[in-house]
Amino acid sequence: MSDLMQTFPIRKIIEHGPGVKSFYFDQTFEVQAGQFINLWIPGVDEKPFSVSHIQDGQIEISVKAYGPFTHRLMQSQPGQLLGIRGPFGHGFTLKDRGLLIGGGIGIAPLRLLARQLHERGLHFVSLLGAVSRHEIIFADEFERLGTCYFTTDDGSKGKKGFVTEDVAAIIETEQIKQVYAAGPEIMFVKLKAILDTLHVPYEFCMERYMKCGIGICGQCVLDDSGIRVCVEGPVLNQDDLQDVTELGMMHRNASGKRSI
């Protein structure tokens, strides 16, 4: 694979839940869980997405309909050509006794992480949360690979509430040595507070508005550290995040101006 733009046909599309679809492409590169690619709909736009799975020579991208780009993507058909650049950035480091914490579509990169941990025989536990039962995607896959805890806002699966509420307890019971998280930024804010207190090392898969993916435009840079999410991230650990002052706050949109 490379940073140069190349186009590939969509091999298969599978719908996973309300507004979530997976797109499959021939695998032409190796990828660490947490790394992302830039997906180009020719003539439309280009946006970053995590690789959520690799199997049978295909890579899988799992997308949640959100705004204009992702809605357009939902309408695409197998055989259609999309541009792929990447993989970009640094992924998760694979350690034993991990706790994987995922919220919403953030579960996508954790799915590949779970697979890679499992393949290396590393033990882990998952804690997945969403608004409701239907939005917890890939639940069965995580369950097949190890212990799973669930939380939903409406209590329709697992415990009613947020993933952050039970983290301390799970770390204790499951003798967790490493936390991996991906999901909405507000989740990171709460997790960071808990984990810093418990002194458990962690890696968060961050999202920021991206333009170049190759570390030059400055669009994805974090205050105050100056770290580029597209190069040094998207997976950042407790040390990388030490000097980040903007966690959960406004960050930059396409103009570079701060917004929520």
Added chain:
Amino acid sequence: MSDLMQTFPIRKIIEHGPGVKSFYFDQTFEVQAGQFINLWIPGVDEKPFSVSHIQDGQIEISVKAYGPFTHRLMQSQPGQLLGIRGPFGHGFTLKDRGLLIGGGIGIAPLRLLARQLHERGLHFVSLLGAVSRHEIIFADEFERLGTCYFTTDDGSKGKKGFVTEDVAAIIETEQIKQVYAAGPEIMFVKLKAILDTLHVPYEFCMERYMKCGIGICGQCVLDDSGIRVCVEGPVLNQDDLQDVTELGMMHRNASGKRSI
């Protein structure tokens, strides 16, 4: 080494005979006997020269004063920086029972050939000619490596006459299987006639006016074959020379116009 221009200090200069000097540079590339480099005197001009020797990590270029460039070169001093690009083209193939025929400064590429044949334990005989005794450069080196025949126009060393006169006889006595020649083009014309009749394979190290050295300017191309001396040559064999109609005739100068 590379096609890109790089500059190197002259490490040493040795005078070999009237108007012939050798220039030594650190060896930064491998070279086959017969290949050439382009030598740039910054601010002056750039001209092609064969590598005449490699020893103790240095390459040697042996130059005869001729016109403006070579006269300027004679004035340069050790330590001075010259540009070198190359090596370019194809050199001699190393075969057993060779006859090396050199005229004048054409002896230079044969010197490296003799060395390389010797190193591989291949048997060869040399036939070197010049105007007079003083102009046969490197005679002792050739003599040290094997049987040597000499001819001079004035008879001051070896036989009086031209190298071409004794070729057939030497091929017979020495059981020659391959002829290698370098020298004035008129020598090639005569040799070709003799060798084609005897059906002895040969390789000539050709000279043509050169500009690019990288096969694009077309300056060094031979009629009617279209062969480029800088890429397919400078060493060409009996097959390459089959369709060459311009041997010993006018060839192209800097403008591309034909002249002698």
Added chain:
Amino acid sequence: MTRFLGLKPDSLLVLASGILGLTASSLKRVIDFGAGAVTTKSFNLEVRKGHKAPSIIPFKNGVLNAVGLSNPGVQEMALEIEKFKKRCDAPLFASVFGRTIEEYGEVIQQLIDRVQPDLIEINVSCPNVRSEFGTPFGDSLDDTARVTEIAKKYAGKIPVSVKLGPHGPGIGRLARVCEDNGADAITAINTVGPGMLIDINVMKPVLSNKTGGVSGPAILPIAVKSVYEVFEHVSIPIIGTGGVTGTEDAIQMILAGATLIGIGTAVYYEGIEVFAKINRGITEYLQKHGRTSIEEIRGKAHE
């Protein structure tokens, strides 16, 4: 230590405009990695989203970009510059542009009402804005003269560098016009072209804007030649920019006549480490050639 318009940057390498230049944190990090000075992304009065992605795309020998001068506007950038100045002593160059000649004056006014950059760089040469504003001001001697004049007027005692491209009526003549109108320095060059990349499977241009400026290794010889030409036409200092990714490239710029060296796309090819690497390389080069200062070789290729 280098001297440039009364400034004394720790290195003669400057981060070029548009690269990691949106925020104080980003600019500061580049200084930590060895840059002597940093240039902000070009900004103007408005908040501009720029072109859709792909807007920055590597090709075999360089990078094509058409970000479309996206920027958060002068107010936000002034805040970032202020933040930078609080955290860091290194010189900061503010790059500005305008959709009209008058806007150059206004944006400078609004900027220096809030914060004092060490230099104001006037971007008249971005090839991407052609379709939007007609040809760049930098393609016209007259427009370049007027923009320079107005920039100088509003910049007051803050020095002004005009950033030129290799296109238009000749960069030497353009530089002369800038000098005549009071410019304190010339930045040469902006991106080249523009160029286009077409995906042969979907049969469409890859950049959303279709065309984009070329930067990176592909343009080095054009940049070196531009600096050489500017040096022959003016006596104000030059920030030599374009395709520098290593020490040898940087030295070429100096020999051509540059006082400072802009580093942009090299951050993609070599990482932010490129600043430290070239700093080290220049020191070694000077030692090897028995020189005590870079001043001794500046413009040497003209001799």
Added chain:
Amino acid sequence: MTRFLGLKPDSLLVLASGILGLTASSLKRVIDFGAGAVTTKSFNLEVRKGHKAPSIIPFKNGVLNAVGLSNPGVQEMALEIEKFKKRCDAPLFASVFGRTIEEYGEVIQQLIDRVQPDLIEINVSCPNVRSEFGTPFGDSLDDTARVTEIAKKYAGKIPVSVKLGPHGPGIGRLARVCEDNGADAITAINTVGPGMLIDINVMKPVLSNKTGGVSGPAILPIAVKSVYEVFEHVSIPIIGTGGVTGTEDAIQMILAGATLIGIGTAVYYEGIEVFAKINRGITEYLQKHGRTSIEEIRGKAHE
């Protein structure tokens, strides 16, 4: 088989001017290696030695050249063209230039008095002659119009292609002016820049002429964009030239709107084999995309 101005070259690849274009033998060999047509080196009335060496020098991402339009003059070139025509049926394009606008007419006159090339290519865009003759004619809309007009007048029924560069007042507008004045085709582009390389040890420009035009991979995006722009401005066919070294590059040119594709510096990077290689690549590409003819995708990137 491709159709181009009534010609039917066996391949849409044309040897570009200045590459292996001095003699019949050389041009013939390039045809044998798979070119559909060949262009001679540009020549004029005089015999020109050109600049001293180094005059052609590779750099990291391309080649810099300042051969200085060396050529053996129209008389000698006419002989070579005649020889070529005797030995080979493939179309031959004669590239001519003049030191004055009138000389373009004279050289064409003297040429066609002796021999009939299949097309006359008018070189108005060589960036190397700047210092000698002032700026290239191709930097001026008026000069380009006049040269085209005079060339058409003298060329009679032999078609004329004007070779343009990416510089000057915009290649689209230049092409329009050529079409308006009767040009039958446009060749786009000549070399870019010019550029300069400085040796950092001897501290001198490497080219004897100091500056030279940039060709090869570095300029591909600029060439593609130029062809794309010309295609939007005129309806005459385009010989798309610049930086093409492989099949993908060639297809980009076609999608941008080229009818034939010029191949120059690729001969250095890929050998003369490059013609056969790209011919094969294009056939494979058409098969893969279920197309029966290249015509079906010409200019497709404009849709």
